[in-house]
Amino acid sequence: MPAPETDTDTAAALDRALHEVLDPVPAGRLAPVVDRLIRDYRSGTVPSSPILRTADDAAAYAAYRMPATHAAVADVLARAAGRVPEPAEMVDLGGGTGAAVWAAAGVWPSLHRATVLEAAAPARALGRRLAEHAPWPAVRTAGWESAVLGPGTALPESDLLTACYLLGELAEPLRDALVDAAARTARVVVVVEPGTPAGYARVLAARSRLLAAGLRVAAPCPHDGACPVTGDDWCHFAARVNRSSRHRTLKAGSLGHEDEKFSYVVAVRGEAEQAPGRVVRHPQTRKGLVTLRVCSADGTLRDTPVPRSRKELYRAARDTAWGDPWPPAAPER
Numbered sequence: 436m437p438a439p440e441t442d443t444d445t446a447a448a449l450d451r452a453l454h455e456v457l458d459p460v461p462a463g464r465l466a467p468v469v470d471r472l473i474r475d476y477r478s479g480t481v482p483s484s485p486i487l488r489t490a491d492d493a494a495a496y497a498a499y500r501m502p503a504t505h506a507a508v509a510d511v512l513a514r515a516a517g518r519v520p521e522p523a524e525m526v527d528l529g530g531g532t533g534a535a536v537w538a539a540a541g542v543w544p545s546l547h548r549a550t551v552l553e554a555a556a557p558a559r560a561l562g563r564r565l566a567e568h569a570p571w572p573a574v575r576t577a578g579w580e581s582a583v584l585g586p587g588t589a590l591p592e593s594d595l596l597t598a599c600y601l602l603g604e605l606a607e608p609l610r611d612a613l614v615d616a617a618a619r620t621a622r623v624v625v626v627v628e629p630g631t632p633a634g635y636a637r638v639l640a641a642r643s644r645l646l647a648a649g650l651r652v653a654a655p656c657p658h659d660g661a662c663p664v665t666g667d668d669w670c671h672f673a674a675r676v677n678r679s680s681r682h683r684t685l686k687a688g689s690l691g692h693e694d695e696k697f698s699y700v701v702a703v704r705g706e707a708e709q710a711p712g713r714v715v716r717h718p719q720t721r722k723g724l725v726t727l728r729v730c731s732a733d734g735t736l737r738d739t740p741v742p743r744s745r746k747e748l749y750r751a752a753r754d755t756a757w758g759d760p761w762p763p764a765a766p767e768r
């Protein structure tokens with residue numbers, strides 16, 4: 436199978452795998468499980484027992500959440516590409532059904548070995564089955580290790596470590612211990628959390644620890660200083676997810692897409708190729724004027740008006756999206 440060339444292809448390949456593996460499972464059986472998972476994930480509390488306990492739990496997660504977590508992580512990694520060294524080996528903490536491994540393989544053809552450390556056996560089993568359908572050898576050959584991550588867990592060395600939608604399931608001391616361990620063992624550390632105030636707070640705490648450990652921020656921040664997004668605001672971004680008919684049925688939705696909101700940090704040991712600035716809101720467009728809210732390299736947050744009279748810059752501003760670098764530099768995605 437030829438390797439896909441864009442992250443849109445990654446999402447399509449994942450959708451095909453989900454179709455192959457999940458279509459035999461009746462949607463009517465998964466729908467109540469999806470409702471329970473939505474309640475559990477929205478509760479905002481650290482779970483006292485595993486959320487994914489059965490094969491149906493894992494199937495429901497893969498059907499309604501994995502396309503969205505994959506879209507968020509693929510967006511993050513595509514933005515990190517070119518700013519961090521290309522990885523050959525990755526470790527995915529709390530990897531669930533493998534969304535981050537699919538995303539990394541789609542972004543970096545250099546990836547040849549992936550290890551998923553995951554506590555839930557049903558998630559590992561389903562992740563393995565989905566991976567068999569992946570166009571990338573790195574996904575097909577990924578190692579799925581049974582691991583309950585604890586404060587003393589020794590992490591293997593890696594070029595890339597991902598912890599996506601995991602920290603919210605851990606008590607704060609364990610979150611801190613794992614981020615510190617990641618900083619000691621990985622060259623590039625990626626943390627992705629839901630784009631909520633609580634998710635952002637966890638990302639901010641992880642960012643501080645990664646900086647304290649001597650890493651530098653490669654994205655989204657264009658600086659290593661204090662985050663200027665304060666008060667009632669929180670730094671987050673959005674990735675478009677195409678909903679399959681299975682997804683629409685399970686979430687009782689009619690729209691053909693949804694936007695997955697996420698907060699993230701990518702930190703690197705060594706030099707970071709930081710963006711000159713980052714657009715942290717949807718650009719506001721009025722006739723003849725685009726206004727971008729930009730987090731800048733000097734650590735400030737400003738609304739930056741770009742009037743039509745600035746010709747080329749105005750054209751660039753019209754093509755700029757939430758999450759893009761500003762001013763436009765080398766293409767990121």
Ligand SMILES: C[S@@+](CC[C@H](N)C(=O)[O-])C[C@H]1O[C@@H](n2cnc3c(N)ncnc32)[C@H](O)[C@@H]1O
Nearest residue numbers: 504529530531534553554555583584599600604
């Ligand atoms: C919300 S899911 C995210 C899965 C995947 N990273 C993704 O983005 O789709 C969180 C995962 O972390 C796993 N997990 C939670 N606590 C864990 C622990 N202490 N050790 C290992 N895995 C854990 C759960 O079993 C679950 O699969």
